[in-house]
Amino acid sequence: MANFTPFTKIPVAGTPEFEADVGTFLQEVPERFAQIKDIADEVVAKAAIVDVSGSATLAATAASQASRSATRSAASEANAKLAAESAAADAATSRLRAQDADLSAGQSAENAIAAAEHREAAEAAAALADSAGNATAAQQARLGAEAARDRAVQAELAAQQDADATADDRVQTGLDRVQTGLDRVQTGADRVQTGLDAAATDADRAQTGLDRVQTGLDRAQTSADRQATYELKLAAGTSASDAAAQKALATQQAVIATAQATAASGYAAQASTHAGTANAQAATATTQANSAASAAAAANAALLAFGNVLANGIGIFSVNANGELIGSYNEPTVTSMTVNASGELVVTY
Numbered sequence: 001m002a003n004f005t006p007f008t009k010i011p012v013a014g015t016p017e018f019e020a021d022v023g024t025f026l027q028e029v030p031e032r033f034a035q036i037k038d039i040a041d042e043v044v045a046k047a048a049i050v051d052v053s054g055s056a057t058l059a060a061t062a063a064s065q066a067s068r069s070a071t072r073s074a075a076s077e078a079n080a081k082l083a084a085e086s087a088a089a090d091a092a093t094s095r096l097r098a099q100d101a102d103l104s105a106g107q108s109a110e111n112a113i114a115a116a117e118h119r120e121a122a123e124a125a126a127a128l129a130d131s132a133g134n135a136t137a138a139q140q141a142r143l144g145a146e147a148a149r150d151r152a153v154q155a156e157l158a159a160q161q162d163a164d165a166t167a168d169d170r171v172q173t174g175l176d177r178v179q180t181g182l183d184r185v186q187t188g189a190d191r192v193q194t195g196l197d198a199a200a201t202d203a204d205r206a207q208t209g210l211d212r213v214q215t216g217l218d219r220a221q222t223s224a225d226r227q228a229t230y231e232l233k234l235a236a237g238t239s240a241s242d243a244a245a246q247k248a249l250a251t252q253q254a255v256i257a258t259a260q261a262t263a264a265s266g267y268a269a270q271a272s273t274h275a276g277t278a279n280a281q282a283a284t285a286t287t288q289a290n291s292a293a294s295a296a297a298a299a300n301a302a303l304l305a306f307g308n309v310l311a312n313g314i315g316i317f318s319v320n321a322n323g324e325l326i327g328s329y330n331e332p333t334v335t336s337m338t339v340n341a342s343g344e345l346v347v348t349y
Contacts, residue, residue, distance in 0.1 A: 005035060029258065036253075103163060110159075119149055 007028055011021035123145060336348045 003035075005032065007032065100163075100166070103166070119145060119152070121145075121148075 008024055009017075009021050011018055011025055015021075338346050338348075340346050
């Protein structure tokens with residue numbers, strides 16, 4: 001991010017460098033405002049990047065959710081297929097039992113017909129023997145018929161048992177095949193469930209990764225916000241999502257700074273005027289002081305001259321604020337009068 005170069009020096013009113021500092025400040029203002037604009041543009045660009053990253057994150061999340069939905073649909077389809085295959089197996093079992101029942105009924109009917117035929121043959125033979133008057137033959141024929149009837153009953157029972165056993169075997173075989181199919185379907189369902197679990201685990205890991213990416217983006221955004229806030233010296237609490245507002249605020253602050261710089265220039269002009277006035281006043285004061293010194297010197301000279309020529313003597317004398325001579329006089333008492341080596345008269349009072 002572009003750096004904000006601080007002003008060389010902020011003008012401080014009342015200092016000797018104030019006017020020069022104001023000129024330097026006014027020269028630096030356009031460059032500093034250009035830097036502020038560049039920083040604001042970078043903040044807007046970073047906000048756009050964060051928005052794109054957020055959109056990608058949302059898209060990845062939506063894709064993950066769609067993958068989960070597709071996986072759930074596949075599981076539902078597998079369960080429906082399993083239910084359909086179970087129903088088909090039940091129907092096949094029912095058909096096998098019906099076929100076995102039909103076979104058993106047909107075999108029983110055949111056995112009954114054969115037994116009836118044996119009975120009819122035996123009865124016919126008995127009738128023939130009776131008609132021939134051979135009682136022994138008739139008796140033997142009846143015994144043979146009864147034996148044939150017993151054999152027919154036993155054959156019918158054996159056939160029924162065989163039919164039942166065959167039907168049971170066929171039913172058991174069908175059930176075994178159905179169970180094998182069910183086991184295979186269950187194995188497929190278990191594999192589907194395993195795949196669902198793995199997909200859910202992958203989805204959770206992907207979501208965790210997305211969360212971490214989002215956390216990183218949030219931290220980067222927070223750092224960008226803090227950096228922008230520090231460099232732009234804007235109000236604390238702004239964020240990159242408010243970059244437009246920050247830019248407007250920066251522009252407003254630039255206008256305020258321009259107004260302040262203009263006011264500072266006015267203050268500098270006023271300070272210059274005041275300085276000129278102070279210089280004039282200082283010159284006047286100097287003139288007045290010189291005049292006062294001259295007046296004091298003149299007064300002192302006059303006083304000395306007055307003291308030298310005053311014949312009556314002076315006790316105490318001074319000059320007041322108005323330049324007036326104030327003195328108290330004593331009656332002179334001359335103690336001696338002599339002439340020194342220079343020929344001057346020395347009078348002692």
